[in-house]
Amino acid sequence: MAKYSLGIDCGSTTVKGVLFDGEKVVDSRLVATSARPALRMHEVYEKLWNEDVGYVVTTGYGRELLPEANKKVTEITCHAKGAHFLGGSVGGVIDIGGQDSKAILLDKDGNVADFLMNDKCAAGTGRFIEMMCRILECTGEQLDTFSPKGPTVDITSMCTVFAESEIISLLAQDVARDDIALGVIRSICRRTATFASRLPMQGSVFFSGGLARYELFRSHLEAAIGRPVVTHAQSQLCGALGAAILGYRFVK
Amino acid sequence: MELVKDLPAIFEEFSEQRKNAFLRMHELKQQGKPFVGGFCTYLPKELPLAMGACMVGLCSKDGETIPEAEQDLPRNLCPLIKSSYGYAKTDKCPFFYFSDLIVGETTCDGKKKMYEMLAEFKPVHVMELPNSQSPMGKKLFAEEIKKFKEKLESHFETTITEEQIKEAIHKTNEQRKALKAFYGLQKMDPAPMGGLDMHRVLDGVQFRFDMERATEEVKALTQKVIDEYDPEKYRGRKRILLTGSPIGCSTQKVVNAIESNGGVVVCYENCGGARSVDELIDETNPDVYDALAKRYINIPCSCMSPNPGRLELMDRLIDEYKIDGVIEVVLQACHTFNVESYKIKNYVTEKKGVPYMFMETDYSSTDAGQVNTRVGAFIEML
Ligand code: SF4
Ligand code: SF4
Numbered sequence: 001m002a003k004y005s006l007g008i009d010c011g012s013t014t015v016k017g018v019l020f021d022g023e024k025v026v027d028s029r030l031v032a033t034s035a036r037p038a039l040r041m042h043e044v045y046e047k048l049w050n051e052d053v054g055y056v057v058t059t060g061y062g063r064e065l066l067p068e069a070n071k072k073v074t075e076i077t078c079h080a081k082g083a084h085f086l087g088g089s090v091g092g093v094i095d096i097g098g099q100d101s102k103a104i105l106l107d108k109d110g111n112v113a114d115f116l117m118n119d120k121c122a123a124g125t126g127r128f129i130e131m132m133c134r135i136l137e138c139t140g141e142q143l144d145t146f147s148p149k150g151p152t153v154d155i156t157s158m159c160t161v162f163a164e165s166e167i168i169s170l171l172a173q174d175v176a177r178d179d180i181a182l183g184v185i186r187s188i189c190r191r192t193a194t195f196a197s198r199l200p201m202q203g204s205v206f207f208s209g210g211l212a213r214y215e216l217f218r219s220h221l222e223a224a225i226g227r228p229v230v231t232h233a234q235s236q237l238c239g240a241l242g243a244a245i246l247g248y249r250f251v252k
Numbered sequence: 253m254e255l256v257k258d259l260p261a262i263f264e265e266f267s268e269q270r271k272n273a274f275l276r277m278h279e280l281k282q283q284g285k286p287f288v289g290g291f292c293t294y295l296p297k298e299l300p301l302a303m304g305a306c307m308v309g310l311c312s313k314d315g316e317t318i319p320e321a322e323q324d325l326p327r328n329l330c331p332l333i334k335s336s337y338g339y340a341k342t343d344k345c346p347f348f349y350f351s352d353l354i355v356g357e358t359t360c361d362g363k364k365k366m367y368e369m370l371a372e373f374k375p376v377h378v379m380e381l382p383n384s385q386s387p388m389g390k391k392l393f394a395e396e397i398k399k400f401k402e403k404l405e406s407h408f409e410t411t412i413t414e415e416q417i418k419e420a421i422h423k424t425n426e427q428r429k430a431l432k433a434f435y436g437l438q439k440m441d442p443a444p445m446g447g448l449d450m451h452r453v454l455d456g457v458q459f460r461f462d463m464e465r466a467t468e469e470v471k472a473l474t475q476k477v478i479d480e481y482d483p484e485k486y487r488g489r490k491r492i493l494l495t496g497s498p499i500g501c502s503t504q505k506v507v508n509a510i511e512s513n514g515g516v517v518v519c520y521e522n523c524g525g526a527r528s529v530d531e532l533i534d535e536t537n538p539d540v541y542d543a544l545a546k547r548y549i550n551i552p553c554s555c556m557s558p559n560p561g562r563l564e565l566m567d568r569l570i571d572e573y574k575i576d577g578v579i580e581v582v583l584q585a586c587h588t589f590n591v592e593s594y595k596i597k598n599y600v601t602e603k604k605g606v607p608y609m610f611m612e613t614d615y616s617s618t619d620a621g622q623v624n625t626r627v628g629a630f631i632e633m634l
Contacts, residue, residue, distance in 0.1 A: 061621060076629030100622075112633040114607070117626055 002054025002251050007243030008069070009078065010041050010062030013098030013126060013210065016237050017044035019053070020244035022251075028237055037062040054251035057243040073246055075239050076104060076115050082242030083206040084110025086232040091203035094196055094221065094229075095238070096188075096211045098126040103196035118195055126210050128160055132184050135167050136177050143185070143214050149176035153183030185220050193224035204228035208238035255472045259480060262473055263449040266456030273308070273459035274346045280306060280461060281350050286408050289351030291336060292359055293528035293551055294381050296544045298424055299401050302416035303408060306461045308347045310354070312336040313500025315615035317344055324369065330586045331615045332498065333362045340373050348374070353407055355400070357381040359555045360588050377403050383557050385549050394545035417540045421533045423463050430470040431457065431529050437477055438518040439573055442487040444477050447494070447507045447517025454524045489516040490576040490634045493569060495596065497583040498523040502613050505620050506581055509627040519573040521566060527552060530565065554588035562592070563599050570604050577634050578608045579627065607634060 004026065009016045012033060019027040029044045041062055049056075049068075058069040059078040075095075083093040084106060093104040105114040118125075133140060153175055157163040163184070170180050196205075205227060211217045212235040222229040234241065255262060277287065288300040289310045297307045317338025318331060324341070325334055339345035348354070354376045356367035370376050379396045382389035401412050434453060437444050453473065460466035492515045499506065499522070507517050521527055531550055537543035552561030569575070578600045582589045593610050600608040609630045613619055 061625065074625050074629040074632055076625070077632040112629065115629060115633070117622070 001052075003052040004050070005055045005057070005244045005247035005251050006045070006048055006053050007078070007240040007245070007247060008041055008044055008056070008058045008060075008066060009075065009237075009239035009243060010037050010058065010060040010065065011075075011098055011239070012061060012100075014236075015040045015044050015060075015062070016240040017048045018237050018240040018244045019048045020241065020248055022248050025234060025237065025241060025244075028234075028240070030236065033062070038065040041066045055247040057247035059239050059243045070250065071247065073243060076102060076117075077112055078239045078242030078246065079208055080104050080106055080110060080112045080242065081245045082238035082240075083208055085241060085245055086234060086238060087204070087206035087230050089203065090206040090230065092196070092199060092201035093206045093208060093238075094192060094225075095207075096125060096192065096209040096217075098210065101125055101192055101195070101209075103192075103199055103201075105199040105201055114199055116195065116198060128163065128184070128188060129211060131160055131164055132167060132181065135164065135171070136181055138177070138181070140214070143181065144216050146178040146181050146216065148182060149178050151179075152186075153179045155180075155183050155187040182216075185216060186224075189217065189220040189224040192221065193226075196225065201227070204230050206235070206238075207231040208235045210236055212236065255469070255476055259449075259476060262476070263452050267452040269456035269459040273461070276461060277306070277308065277346065277350050285461075286353075287347075287351045288404075289347060289354045290356075291363065292357050293523045294357045294359065294548055294553070295355055295379070296397055296400070296548055298417055298420040298533070298544060299397070299404055299412065301420040301423065301463070303404055303410050303412045305352075305404075305408070308351060308461075309458050310336060310339070310345065310348055310351070311498065311500070312339045312345065313498075313615070315501075317342050318615070325366070328585050329362050330360075330497070330583050332500065332583055332586075333366050335500075335615065337366050337369065340370055353377060353404070355379065358383075359553070360586070362585075375407070377407075381555070382549070383555055385556055385561070390542075390545050390549050393549045394541045397541050397544050397548075414540050417544075418535070421535055421540065421543070423467075425532050425535060427457070427463055427467045427470070428529050428532055430467045430474070434470050434474045434477075435519070435525065435529075437474060440481070441491070441574055442483045442485070442489065443491065443516045443518050444481045444486070446486070446511055447492075447520075448504065448511070450517070451503055451507065451520065451524075454520065454529075458524070486516045488514075490514060490631050491516060491518045491574055492631075493517075493519045493521060493566075493573060493575045493578045494525075494581065495521040495566065495578060496580040496593070497586045497589045499581050499583060499613065501615055502581070502583075505617060505623055506579070506611075506613070506627070509620075509624045510579070510631070513624070513628040513631045515577070515627070515631045519569050519575065521562075521569055523553070526565060526569060527562075554592040559592065562596070566596065566600065567604065570600070570606055575606055577630060578606055579630065580608065580610050582610070582612050584612055584614045 005020050007018045017029040056069045057071045058066050059075045063072040095102045101118045103116045107113045157166045207229050212231040286305040288305050291311050300307050312335035318334045320342050321334040321338030340348050354374050357379045358364045358381050367378050382392050533547040534543045597608045
């Protein structure tokens with residue numbers, strides 16, 4: 001008798017896989033997508049699959065790429081499911097992914113009531129942070145150690161390319177690296193909050209995606225939205241977990 | 253009339269209309285038929301028809317000539333306007349080439365300014381379309397219709413009698429009735445046909461120059477769809493109403509996304525669909541200009557301010573077609589539909605309790621993946 005479901009989320013930057021037993025995450029994987037999403041998905045699948053897996057659900061932009069999948073579900077639905085599982089009774093989800101960001105309104109049962117996607121520009125996504133880290137010569141892990149050194153800096157450019165030159169000119173003015181990074185993060189969080197404010201979210205908001213693991217982001221987002229923002233150590237797996245949860249209904 | 257071919261072949265034939273119409277147009281031209289080219293559903297096509305001319309739609313629906321158009325026009329302009337201008341400028345559109353007179357209306361800002369530029373290439377007549385459906389507006393438009401008639405008479409050195417106009421009204425009404433009966437088939441639950449097939453017919457019929465024959469064909473097709481109704485084909489699909497800007501070739505991208513994710517388009521509240529076909533012209537009105545003006549100015553396009561007719565139409569369509577979800581697709585930089593979407597969303601979700609999704613797109617296929625994800629997520633939510 002099958003005991004597990006497997007969810008695989010192929011995003012633009014990473015592929016995530018979750019093995020789920022109906023109650024908890026039994027095992028998980030996270031690898032870089034690189035230029036070969038189909039291959040990476042298959043790797044994750046091979047690593048996590050065993051005879052007890054009864055159902056496989058894929059999600060994310062590469063969801064069509066795994067022939068072994070029993071079902072393909074969009075990342076919106078999966079993130080909602082995953083967030084409801086990890087965050088409990090949250091009113092909405094904000095996901096900042098590698099190349100897009102989304103805001104999802106949940107009903108009280110954790111179903112999608114409405115959603116918005118910002119996929120037209122890279123500003124305010126993980127790409128933007130990658131660009132910033134590259135110029136500031138820091139790693140993502142360092143972000144949480146940053147603290148204000150001087151007056152707050154505002155990054156006004158809406159476009160990644162212009163923001164890049166804005167950062168370079170700030171460096172030329174000898175503005176502290178920490179302050180620039182904080183300025184960028186604040187501007188991303190504000191932009192995300194404005195975008196999400198089109199949905200009438202109530203209660204607390206679950207923050208998912210790769211950036212959610214930085215406390216700095218969580219707290220800035222909370223300040224920008226003006227309501228509690230919660231996250232979870234496994235929030236990066238949110239989409240894959242949601243896929244696995246959806247798949248578990250079919251496990252017999 | 254009986255149709256010998258099978259349904260897929262007939263739908264295919266309708267989608268070939270546009271292409272085949274080139275040849276047909278050439279033939280008719282050689283026989284001396286005048287052609288009037290138009291861009292918008294506000295054009296009272298009864299007048300050209302009354303003088304024995306053919307009407308042809310010039311609204312360009314793909315992105316081929318946009319780069320050329322952008323040499324003269326701003327980039328952040330609606331693709332429909334850019335592409336229409338581009339086809340005229342590059343002489344790539346035979347419909348444009350063979351048109352003896354181009355007629356535009358003062359609808360949205362981008363379009364009316366573009367008509368000024370078109371006049372460089374071709375004789376253009378612009379009708380002043382008021383942007384409000386007030387009694388004054390109707391009166392003005394009735395005058396404009398008379399002026400249009402006079403323009404046709406002088407341009408083509410002919411006369412148009414009221415009798416001829418009445419006949420033309422009868423013909424177009426018959427076609428509207430036939431089209432309504434055809435797309436009205438989608439009220440059936442499960443739906444009898446796919447949204448792309450329905451669109452092929454609604455679009456293709458505009459390129460059939462023999463109107464009466466086209467009407468007969470639509471009637472026969474309607475009967476055939478009824479005869480071959482297979483309720484299993486679209487059973488369990490979410491029933492979608494599509495609204496927003498006229499999206500031309502992007503229809504395929506959007507409809508494919510809907511229908512490959514468990515939905516089916518059962519209704520188009522667009523130009524070419526219910527927006528331009530729904531209302532008939534009053535044949536009992538002795539004043540033909542008044543009858544035409546009343547009907548045409550009532551078209552519930554977002555160029556009108558206010559535009560209550562669109563909500564009334566949506567209200568009725570959502571009930572009649574048992575709509576599960578409304579998807580509004582707006583072309584990039586189409587301000588009137590973009591702004592109006594706020595009202596539409598509120599009306600649809602609050603008054604009708606039906607989920608609604610907004611999407612912006614253009615004529616390219618670069619966003620096909622994102623369109624697919626959004627539409628997929630929306631249908632999963634229903
Ligand atoms: S949407 Fe409005 S302006 Fe455009 S063709 Fe239709 S009626 Fe004309
Ligand atoms: S789609 Fe919008 S902007 Fe474009 S021509 Fe029609 S009304 Fe104007």
